[in-house]
Amino acid sequence: MKLGVSTHKLFGYRATLRTAKRLTEEAVRVVDRAVAGRMPDVQVVLTGERHLADVISAAEFETAGCTDKRVQARALRDAKRQARDVAGRSIPLADGGVLVVVNIDQHPNEATFAITLVHELVHAMQTSRKGVRDRLIAGMRHDLGVERLSRRAYREHERLLEAEEKEAYGSEYLAGRLVPAAAA
Template structure:
């Protein structure tokens, strides 16, 4: 399990990058002990909303096997609208690793960063569980209009996403071990 932290199109955030690297190493160890599953290799990228839409769409396209540029651009425009309100996003990759995108505009303090890191790393642990990545791939392929999923499959995916989100929110208290008072 290897963790890398970097930035994408945000110059001048050296202190935030160093803080995130320090927090990420500790958060990976804490989440790995507290959540069932196996931690994959994780790439953590600090970026702005535009970068989140760009990198997130590229990762989804790689996962779904999309090569059509027009489809990717349409999806990226839709993702940009949502990226402004999102603090972070975890995406499985085709090679078995995970990509964590963090919107730096949503993180005013290291405590906010710690909570988001723990939340997204819990999602990374969930990717190692049985059939989770297959459900995500099926949903992404449906979003790119490559392969339609049935209504039942869509409802099942929504139910699983809600269940995974509840688990991730439930584990945010682990951020208190990184920075006391972070999850309060």
């Protein structure tokens, strides 16, 4: 399992990057022990609200194999509209790893960052389970219009996404092991 932490178009955040690297290493250890599955290769990217949509969209286009420029432009517009509300996002990559994008503007302190990091790392662990990565990529391809799923398959995908989201929210208490203030 490889782990990388970097920034995208953030300047003057060297101390934040150091803190993020420290917390990420600890969070990977804690989540790996507490959640079922194997931790895949994880790349954590810190960015601001302004560039969040660009990073997320580029990763999704690459994973889904989307080459249609009109679809890419529409997806990027939608992502920019939603970027203000997104604290973090995990995206399965084509090479088997997971990209975790964190909106640094949503995290005023270590405690909120730790909670988001644990939440997204739980999603990363979920992608290692049998059939989950393929289902997530198929759902991404459906959302981008590359390859449609049947209504029944898409409803099942949505139901499983909801269950995975509940599991991730239920595991956020693990952030208290990283930063004691996150337990409150």
